[in-house]
Amino acid sequence: MALLEIENLAVEFQTSTGPFRAVDGVSLKVDAGEVLAIVGESGSGKSVSMLAAMGLLPWTAKVTADKLLFNGIDLLGMSPSDRRKIVGKDIAMIFQEPVASLNPCFTVGFQIEEVLRIHLGLDKAARRARAIELFELVGIPNPEERLGHYPHQMSGGQCQRVMIAIALSCNPKLLIADEPTTALDVTIQKQILDLLMRLQAEHGMGLIIITHNMGVVAETADRVIVQYKGRKIEEADVLSLFESPKSPYTRALLSALPDNATGDRLPTIAEFLSDDQIFAGAVR
Amino acid sequence: MLRFIFGRLAVLVPTFIGVSIIAFSFIRMLPGDPVMLMSGERVMSPERHAQIMAELGFDRPMYAQYFDYLVNLLQGDFGSSIISKRPVLDDFLTLFPATVELSICAILLAVCLGIPAGVLAAVKRGTWLDQTIMGTALVGYSMPIFWWGLLLIIFFSGYLGWTPVSGRISFVYFFPPVTGFMLIDSLLSGQAGAFKSAVTYLILPTIVLATIPLAVIARQTRSAMLEVLGEDYVRTARSKGLSPFRVIGVHALRNALIPVVTTIGLQIGVLLAGAILTETIFSWPGIGKWMVDSVFKRDYAVVQGGLMLIAAVIMIVNLIVDVLYGFINPRIRH
Amino acid sequence: MAVVDTNAVPPSGVAPPSGLAEFWFYFSRNKGAVIGLAVFLVILLLAVFAPIVSPHSPSIQNRDVLLLPPAWSEGGQFTYMLGTDPVGRDILTRLIYGARFSLFIGLVVVSISVISGVMIGLVAGYFRGRTDTIIMRIMDIILAFPSLLLALVLVAVLGPGLLNAMIAISLVNLPHFVRLTRAAVMTERTKDYVIASKVAGAGTTRIMFLTILPNCLAPLIVQATLAFSAAILDAAALGFLGMGAQPPTPEWGTMLAEAREFIQRAWWVVTFPGLAILITVLAINLMGDGLRDALDPKLKRS
Numbered sequence: 001m002a003l004l005e006i007e008n009l010a011v012e013f014q015t016s017t018g019p020f021r022a023v024d025g026v027s028l029k030v031d032a033g034e035v036l037a038i039v040g041e042s043g044s045g046k047s048v049s050m051l052a053a054m055g056l057l058p059w060t061a062k063v064t065a066d067k068l069l070f071n072g073i074d075l076l077g078m079s080p081s082d083r084r085k086i087v088g089k090d091i092a093m094i095f096q097e098p099v100a101s102l103n104p105c106f107t108v109g110f111q112i113e114e115v116l117r118i119h120l121g122l123d124k125a126a127r128r129a130r131a132i133e134l135f136e137l138v139g140i141p142n143p144e145e146r147l148g149h150y151p152h153q154m155s156g157g158q159c160q161r162v163m164i165a166i167a168l169s170c171n172p173k174l175l176i177a178d179e180p181t182t183a184l185d186v187t188i189q190k191q192i193l194d195l196l197m198r199l200q201a202e203h204g205m206g207l208i209i210i211t212h213n214m215g216v217v218a219e220t221a222d223r224v225i226v227q228y229k230g231r232k233i234e235e236a237d238v239l240s241l242f243e244s245p246k247s248p249y250t251r252a253l254l255s256a257l258p259d260n261a262t263g264d265r266l267p268t269i270a271e272f273l274s275d276d277q278i279f280a281g282a283v284r
Numbered sequence: 285m286l287r288f289i290f291g292r293l294a295v296l297v298p299t300f301i302g303v304s305i306i307a308f309s310f311i312r313m314l315p316g317d318p319v320m321l322m323s324g325e326r327v328m329s330p331e332r333h334a335q336i337m338a339e340l341g342f343d344r345p346m347y348a349q350y351f352d353y354l355v356n357l358l359q360g361d362f363g364s365s366i367i368s369k370r371p372v373l374d375d376f377l378t379l380f381p382a383t384v385e386l387s388i389c390a391i392l393l394a395v396c397l398g399i400p401a402g403v404l405a406a407v408k409r410g411t412w413l414d415q416t417i418m419g420t421a422l423v424g425y426s427m428p429i430f431w432w433g434l435l436l437i438i439f440f441s442g443y444l445g446w447t448p449v450s451g452r453i454s455f456v457y458f459f460p461p462v463t464g465f466m467l468i469d470s471l472l473s474g475q476a477g478a479f480k481s482a483v484t485y486l487i488l489p490t491i492v493l494a495t496i497p498l499a500v501i502a503r504q505t506r507s508a509m510l511e512v513l514g515e516d517y518v519r520t521a522r523s524k525g526l527s528p529f530r531v532i533g534v535h536a537l538r539n540a541l542i543p544v545v546t547t548i549g550l551q552i553g554v555l556l557a558g559a560i561l562t563e564t565i566f567s568w569p570g571i572g573k574w575m576v577d578s579v580f581k582r583d584y585a586v587v588q589g590g591l592m593l594i595a596a597v598i599m600i601v602n603l604i605v606d607v608l609y610g611f612i613n614p615r616i617r618h
Numbered sequence: 619m620a621v622v623d624t625n626a627v628p629p630s631g632v633a634p635p636s637g638l639a640e641f642w643f644y645f646s647r648n649k650g651a652v653i654g655l656a657v658f659l660v661i662l663l664l665a666v667f668a669p670i671v672s673p674h675s676p677s678i679q680n681r682d683v684l685l686l687p688p689a690w691s692e693g694g695q696f697t698y699m700l701g702t703d704p705v706g707r708d709i710l711t712r713l714i715y716g717a718r719f720s721l722f723i724g725l726v727v728v729s730i731s732v733i734s735g736v737m738i739g740l741v742a743g744y745f746r747g748r749t750d751t752i753i754m755r756i757m758d759i760i761l762a763f764p765s766l767l768l769a770l771v772l773v774a775v776l777g778p779g780l781l782n783a784m785i786a787i788s789l790v791n792l793p794h795f796v797r798l799t800r801a802a803v804m805t806e807r808t809k810d811y812v813i814a815s816k817v818a819g820a821g822t823t824r825i826m827f828l829t830i831l832p833n834c835l836a837p838l839i840v841q842a843t844l845a846f847s848a849a850i851l852d853a854a855a856l857g858f859l860g861m862g863a864q865p866p867t868p869e870w871g872t873m874l875a876e877a878r879e880f881i882q883r884a885w886w887v888v889t890f891p892g893l894a895i896l897i898t899v900l901a902i903n904l905m906g907d908g909l910r911d912a913l914d915p916k917l918k919r920s
Contacts, residue, residue: 054523055522056519056522056523081527083525084525084526084527085525086525087522087523087524087525088523088524088525088526089525092523093523095516095519095520095523097516100515100516100517101516101517101519101520102517102520103517103520103521103535103538103539104517104539105538105539105542105613106535106538114524114526115524115525118524118525118526118530119525163520166520166524295758298755299755299758299759299762302755302756302758302759302762303759303762303763306759310771310775313775314775419650422650422900422903422904422907423896423900425903426847426851426896426899426900426903427896427899428851428854428855428858428871428874428892428895428896428899430854430855430858430871430874431874431888431891431892431895431896432892434874434878434881434888434892435888435889435892437881438881438882438885438888438889442881442882553761553764553765554764554765556764556767557764557765557766557767558766560764560766560767560770560859561766561855561858561859564859575767575770576770576859579770579771579774579861580860587771587774591763591767591771594763594764594767595762595763598762598763598764599762
């Protein structure tokens with residue numbers, strides 16, 4: 001049984017200029033222990049599909065799907081209170097801006113311990129012990145002292161480690177990472193990615209990485225999904241995607257990499273393909 | 285943190301001096317000379333006039349007079365009433381608790397109703413509930429509160445007969461003031477029905493005085509909450525599977541309250557201004573009414589002293605609010 | 619995300635909307651603001667055409683119709699639509715004439731506060747240093763007093779009356795505009811377009827007034843609108859306390875002061891002047907809210 005199974009997901013936002021389809025008929029599957037990368041430009045709807053699965057979209061969003069199953073449980077038809085038992089515990093998510101994603105008014109210790117209290121029911125001493133354990137796991141030095149710090153006292157890389165610790169606190173089966181390294185320095189990016197991959201291997205979690213960076217995809221993913229303007233364009237295992245991309249859009253994406261550039265100017269996708277051509281060339 | 289407090293205190297000193305200069309200049313800005321003002325209608329011979337001028341030091345150079353004034357202030361001498369001859373400070377201390385009691389009740393009402401209303405309006409943004417709450421707040425904010433008080437008196441005291449019109453407690457009850465707060469004193473006195481009486485006298489003035497702060501706090505809370513609800517950390521809180529109550533009431537509210545506390549602090553000054561009107565309408569024996577009466581009775585010593593005292597109170601309250609703000613905003617604390 | 623040829627003519631061939639049209643688009647989306655504007659214009663017209671619109675004279679006392687209730691109650695007369703006051707003057711007429719005073723007060727107070735506040739704020743924000751510190755200390759001193767109390771004392775010093783009330787209220791409002799302008803100026807003066815102006819050789823005055831000030835206008839306009847309504851309330855409060863416009867001037871607050879002893883017998887003498895204040899202030903505040911939403915780019919809703 002797949003860990004996460006999504007079929008024909010559609011997300012529509014109500015805006016003042018009419019309804020807007022951010023996600024249009026996307027299907028994907030993730031198994032336990034697998035790393036899936038969802039890649040695409042800004043506005044491709046890659047974050048929105050995952051936010052929809054987690055139930056984190058605002059009320060202006062309408063989510064429909066033929067199937068939205070986590071471990072066989074239907075996420076879509078679930079009541080909000082049932083869903084809250086799963087979210088944060090069995091499925092966890094980390095986000096792009098780590099410092100902004102932590103509450104500035106509470107210590108990082110508070111923010112990690114509240115998950116332990118609410119989902120696992122641990123008492124004070126057990127929470128503190130586990131929090132220290134988690135901080136050590138994600139590589140934060142001096143954990144006892146750090147627990148009492150506020151987010152603004154920590155760097156971006158450290159805050160992302162805290163976010164990872166919070167996400168891992170209840171040993172989730174699936175971790176979704178939404179552009180986890182985009183906001184960080186290049187050297188820190190590598191550290192965080194390595195950390196994520198190590199933890200994924202150690203815990204046997206399913207990991208979904210959302211990114212627009214093909215380099216990250218190459219380093220981390222087992223399988224890749226390419227999205228454009230809310231639709232899935234191609235899905236393949238990572239080696240096949242890079243060696244022989246089947247859809248013209250994927251080929252255009254890969255050729256837009258600075259490493260692949262020839263000549264003086266970086267090619268843009270619009271020079272090659274219109275939307276219709278992109279959609280027509282989709283390989284489902 | 286201590287540096288922060290000292291920094292605030294340091295700013296206070298020049299402001300205090302400036303305020304004292306204004307209070308000092310006040311009598312001297314009035315037409316006529318100070319002795320004539322103080323003696324009122326009584327006719328005075330020129331020698332007597334000169335004698336009193338010298339006695340009171342009015343013939344000395346301005347800066348010397350100001351210096352004396354400042355020294356007196358720091359020793360707690362705020363002058364004496366022209367009419368009653370009692371020290372201004374004494375009258376102030378007698379009447380201040382009444383205003384404080386009214387103000388505390390009003391700000392409590394404003395906060396206890398205003399913050400939940402603002403939160404509710406923000407969470408239910410765009411719905412009729414939001415528009416009703418904000419519409420009511422706008423009306424409350426646009427209302428002349430002296431008229432609002434009169435309307436309430438017409439309806440609740442006149443038409444329904446539920447509440448009294450003036451004073452702090454029914455004249456039936458008499459007990460010596462211990463704290464100056466009628467609610468506490470009536471309980472301490474042990475007389476049956478005294479506390480209830482004190483409460484009924486307090487209801488209408490509290491509602492009237494609380495109206496504008498309530499409206500402002502509700503609006504401010506809503507706008508702060510709206511901003512906070514769009515922040516990343518609220519999304520993180522939701523992604524942890526926390527209940528909506530916890531997300532809004534703990535994670536969001538804590539951050540939204542930071543600007544709201546500043547607003548509440550600013551409302552203290554508004555309260556003291558509003559107390560002037562409320563106390564006048566309800567004949568509430570506090571410092572607001574005292575000041576208005578003194579202006580009319582031309583008791584300029586009281587006006588001058590009272591001005592100084594009230595400004596001092598506001599400055600101290602603002603300092604406390606600033607320090608409180610430093611406490612709840614961790615970015616300043618660390 | 620196709621690349622667009624920026625030299626091409628936009629497909630519809632229509633020019634982008636002018637500043638005024640864009641402003642009106644956002645303003646009119648706020649129903650309350652439009653209603654506020656409409657009501658305000660009605661009040662303005664009533665005030666301007668008061669002698670023509672009013673059924674009676676505001677000052678002539680008619681001994682035959684003392685304390686007449688409104689037309690729809692028992693004993694009321696149609697010609698005295700909202701009833702009469704204790705000396706037989708028509709309340710509706712006095713309310714309409716009162717609008718003149720209130721709007722005039724609002725206009726004068728806002729003009730004085732804004733012009734002086736902006737000038738002082740510009741100087742403080744632009745020059746910084748000691749000038750700034752001194753100015754802000756003075757503003758702090760003014761703010762250390764509760765506004766109504768300060769206005770009351772000032773009027774006591776200057777003598778009761780409408781003009782002195784307006785001066786007092788303007789002074790009390792001053793710090794708000796100074797602070798607002800100063801904050802806006804401090805934000806703008808480090809921006810590139812100001813530095814560019816300086817490099818191009820623009821003089822200080824020119825930079826302050828022609829370069830920086832136009833970009834600080836949005837919050838100023840909103841604050842001015844709110845100050846307008848606050849001035850009306852403050853003037854009415856002073857009138858109510860007997861320190862503003864003096865009887866027999868038909869200023870709404872003064873009318874309330876005269877009516878106070880009649881709250882038991884004649885509710886209409888108390889209700890209508892206050893209602894007039896409420897409606898006027900509400901209309902202006904609604905407009906102010908609409909202005910704020912329309913002028914603040916961050917608040918453009920999706």
